[in-house]
Amino acid sequence: MDMIHVDTLAALAHPHRLALFRLLVRRYPDAVPAGELAEALDVRQNTLSAYLSSLRHAGLIEQRRIGRSLLYRVDMNRTAGLLAFLTEDCCRGRPDLCAPRAVHPVEGGKPMPDRTLNVLFICTGNSARSIFAESLLRHIAGDRFTAYSAGTTPYSELNPFAVELLKAKGHDIAPLRAKTVAEFQGPDAPKMDFVFTVCDRAANEACPPWPGQPISAHWGMPDPVKAKGTEAEQRLAFQQAYAGLKNRITAFTALPFDSLDRVSLQRRVDDLARDTETL
Known part of the structure; x- marks a missing residue:
């Protein structure tokens, strides 16, 4: 050897x-x-x-x-x-x-299937960043994706600054609520095609593998909930988190899903975390 x-x-x-x-x-x-x-x-x-x-x-x-x-x-x-x-x-x-025993049975070495794809965004509290991502994907991609979000230790309610910003941007907040990742790990949960962590703390946690082995990536963003300073400075932190996630999700939805195999697609979603940092 x-x-x-x-x-x-x-x-x-x-x-x-x-x-x-x-x-x-x-x-x-x-x-x-x-x-x-x-x-x-x-x-x-x-x-x-x-x-x-x-x-x-x-x-x-x-x-x-x-x-x-x-x-x-x-x-x-x-x-x-x-x-x-x-x-x-x-x-x-x-x-x-x-060969790995847990390869996604649909993708293999072929492009993603021609159907609505399920995407889950995870952070710790599910009160701001992952909620932003869920709302943005639903708004930008329409019926091409079904967007979900969850928290590893979710708060009981959404952050008021996050709700205020989403309303100001024209998002429908009616379907939004704080949820735990356990809702998406049971036998009756929707099967995920993509799982993205949008906070470092959630990515640091050793979660069990997702059923079906969806494509996953870490899109860490600073937590606006922890922002200090004046009310204006706190609102700015939420604006920056929203803008950063909008850049990544816009780039994500523009990927040529019908021509990328699983390995290539995984590489592209990993790269988005770097490529959109300066946008």
């Missing part, structure tokens, strides 16, 4: 390092500060540094510095290389032995 891959597998052969790697995969394409990783995993900084060093040595993650902060991101090329090695070497290139 190639010693490079031995080192890579050894780095993942520890429950806490594996948990760290999984978290960074969920946050991809974000580069995440070390302090946030330590908080999400509830580990000390020196312990986290040891885990990060091991994953970096194995080539699974990248490090970059912005000011005084160190940020970390999964190296997807190296990760893909490890998966290819396992398929080619350990499975002798036999897809009948090593």
Whole structure:
């Protein structure tokens, strides 16, 4: 066995390092500060540094510095290389032995089906960002998509600044309410084609895989609910969150769904988190 891959597998052969790697995969394409990783995993900084060093040595993650902060991101090329090695070497290139068992039964390597697609947006409270995303997709795409939103720990009611902004933008707020992700994980729940997390905290949580393995991505946005300052400054934070999500959802609805296979589409929705940051 190639010693490079031995080192890579050894780095993942520890429950806490594996948990760290999984978290960074969920946050991809974000580069995440070390302090946030330590908080999400509830580990000390020196312990986290040891885990990060091991994953970096194995080539699974990248490090970059912005000011005084160190940020970390999964190296997807190296990760893909490890998966290819396992398929080619350990499975002798036999897809009948090593193909994932949970591949979406409809998509496979074909373009998305020609039907209304279900999209779920998740944040923690389901009171602002995910509600914005649900409303925007419904407004921009019409009947091409069915939009939903939910929270990992939803508030009992929607944020009043968010409701005020949606009304001012002409959105119908009648169907909106705070919901828990559990509503979308039962046997009678609608089958999702896309699941997007729009807050870092929700993406940091180790949720179980979604039934049918929908295409997923992290579109993290700053939480306007936590904005401080004057009322005008708080309203500005909601405007900025709304505008950022509008950019991403407009770009998402413009994708050529009828010509992209699952792998290509996954890459495109990941890229939207980066490509729309400067719009």
